[in-house]
Amino acid sequence: MAKINGNEIRPGSIIDHDGGLWAAVKVNHVKPxxxxxxxxxxxKNLRDGRKLNERFRSEDKVDEVYLEMKDQQFLYESDGKLVFMDSESFEQIELDADLLGDRRPFLQDGMTAAVRYYGEEPLAVTIPQKVTCKVAETEPVVNGQTASKSYKPAIxxxxxxxxxxxxVGAEERIVVNTETFEYSERA
Structure with missing residues (x-):
């Protein structure tokens, strides 16, 4: 851990504050x-998801924490737990499926995800920004609509x-952005 001044906190910084690990979501510098x-x-608390608004003066000292990232392979889901395997040591860990939130459906068998650790404790999972999926259902392709900027729903x-x-028709493979949930390109 490194001590930093309160005005050096940036979005994405992880600090040890008030007995817990917190990620800075938004930072607004104010000069009254x-x-x-x-x-x-x-x-935002990394362990339980609580949110907190805090004011740090420039002379306040806070502990900045660096999390270690390890690439791990997703194996399977069992009883609300996601099982990942370290590709070097072949150790398996279980994480709550809630860590991924609404991005959980994008996790595919064999996918490599970045798991962030604080010491030996896994705290967060990051999946790739773009994932290839198959269109299961959509309206049929209509000739002459390719030039328009309209979109149609698909499952x-x-x-x-x-x-x-x-x-894009049914049974085609497309690339979807996992952050915005939007179509990116054909696969």
Whole structure:
């Protein structure tokens, strides 16, 4: 852990504060007309998801924490737990499926995900930004609609609904952005 000043906190910084590990979600630097400058920081607890708004002055010292990232392969899901395997040591770990939130349907067997650790404790899982999925259901392709900028609804093989261009048909493979849940390109 490194000590940093309160005004050095940036979005994405992870700090040890108030007996827990917190990620800075939003940071707003304020310089009032009267008094000293401060950073208004929205924090999210990495262990239980609680949110907290905290004010840090520039002279406040906070402990910045660095999390180790390890690439791990997803094996399977069992009773709400996701099982990952370290590709070097072949150790298996179980994580709550809630860690992925609404991105859980994008996790595919054999996919490599980045698991962030604090010491030996896994805290977060990051899946690739773009994932290939198959279109399970959509309206049929209509000739002459390829030039328009309209989109049509589709249901993917993982059950998610996305909007796709009219020229993409059922059973085709597409690339979907896992952050925005939007069509990116044909696979």
């Amino acid at each position: 007309g009267k008094g000293g400058a401060f950073a208004q920081v929205e924090l 993917l093989d993982n059950g998610l609904r996305v909007m796709i261009p009219p020229f």
